[in-house]
Amino acid sequence: MHPVPPPLIRIENLTLGYDRHPAVHHLNGDIPAGALVAVIGPNGAGKSTLLKGLAGELRPIGGRILMPTLPPGALAYLPQRGEIDHSFPVSVFDVVAMGLWREVGAFGGLSRAQRQRVRDALAAVGLSGFESRPIGSLSGGQLQRARFARLILQDAPLILLDEPFAAIDSRTVDDLVQLILDWHREGRTVLTVVHDLEQVRRHFPTSLLLSREPVAFGPTAQVLTPKMLARARRLSEAFDEDAPECHIELPEGSAPAESEPQVHQHGHGHEPPEHNHRH
Ligand SMILES: Nc1ncnc2c1ncn2[C@@H]1O[C@H](COP(=O)(O)OP(=O)(O)OP(=O)(O)O)[C@@H](O)[C@H]1O
Numbered sequence: 103m104h105p106v107p108p109p110l111i112r113i114e115n116l117t118l119g120y121d122r123h124p125a126v127h128h129l130n131g132d133i134p135a136g137a138l139v140a141v142i143g144p145n146g147a148g149k150s151t152l153l154k155g156l157a158g159e160l161r162p163i164g165g166r167i168l169m170p171t172l173p174p175g176a177l178a179y180l181p182q183r184g185e186i187d188h189s190f191p192v193s194v195f196d197v198v199a200m201g202l203w204r205e206v207g208a209f210g211g212l213s214r215a216q217r218q219r220v221r222d223a224l225a226a227v228g229l230s231g232f233e234s235r236p237i238g239s240l241s242g243g244q245l246q247r248a249r250f251a252r253l254i255l256q257d258a259p260l261i262l263l264d265e266p267f268a269a270i271d272s273r274t275v276d277d278l279v280q281l282i283l284d285w286h287r288e289g290r291t292v293l294t295v296v297h298d299l300e301q302v303r304r305h306f307p308t309s310l311l312l313s314r315e316p317v318a319f320g321p322t323a324q325v326l327t328p329k330m331l332a333r334a335r336r337l338s339e340a341f342d343e344d345a346p347e348c349h350i351e352l353p354e355g356s357a358p359a360e361s362e363p364q365v366h367q368h369g370h371g372h373e374p375p376e377h378n379h380r381h
Pocket of ligand 1: 144146
């Protein structure tokens with residue numbers, strides 16, 4: 103018998119939120135190394151919040167995230183585009199080269215080999231020749247390509263992407279999807295917030311459907327069912343934005359899977375998630 107490898111990410115009764123208000127809660131589960139996971143759910147479901155938590159940008163209100171086998175800092179996180187100011191006068195080359203900061207340091211110069219790696223990363227995203235362009239002069243799609251080039255240089259085993267395909271042209275989407283599939287083939291673990299369910303069906307073997315709490319997690323075909331999507335919508339509508347911090351530990355299987363959302367003590371709907379993941 104082969105020993106079961108530890109998960110890359112273990113999530114234990116995780117609650118994440120802002121000012122002690124939970125935005126997403128009751129998250130439990132293991133994400134194995136090498137998984138390619140689409141994080142999906144209605145607007146405000148907590149998808150970005152989960153990625154911020156995994157990236158270490160948001161401390162859990164409750165529960166914990168364990169990454170026992172991941173070296174410190176060995177993750178790359180791409181926030182939503184609006185969260186970054188690209189108006190400052192800096193070249194595409196310099197923005198992309200920031201992907202090397204872990205090995206170069208804040209004030210280190212780049213070696214000839216490192217400069218070549220930056221050019222290679224730009225070539226891999228189709229931006230050869232854009233090196234000296236001001237970052238602010240790029241189109242939305244080109245900017246997203248440059249941000250992916252920076253991720254390539256980060257060379258991280260865990261990659262977290264928050265809505266990387268939002269508001270960009272279809273050709274760029276196709277190219278970025280290919281880069282994500284390459285990372286998956288290389289054995290990296292990739293979690294991506296995606297809104298287009300067709301894209302999820304086509305490219306992502308595993309999905310996590312969130313609606314302030316996990317609705318379903320497992321093979322995409324079993325997660326993207328009308329029943330699960332309807333459940334996600336119901337939970338989203340039932341959520342109470344003003345609920346206080348949640349301390350309730352729900353026993354496994356505390357409500358039957360087919361039931362309507364149950365209101366529990368802190369005032370927002372809850373249904374147990376469907377766990378379809380088997381390893
Ligand atoms: N910085 C913040 N301060 C306070 N509340 C926040 C903050 N960011 C998000 N929230 C709230 O947390 C909840 C979850 O938001 P989040 O952005 O994680 O959802 P999402 O699933 O990524 O949504 P979308 O698909 O619309 O981007 C929402 O109610 C949102 O208003």
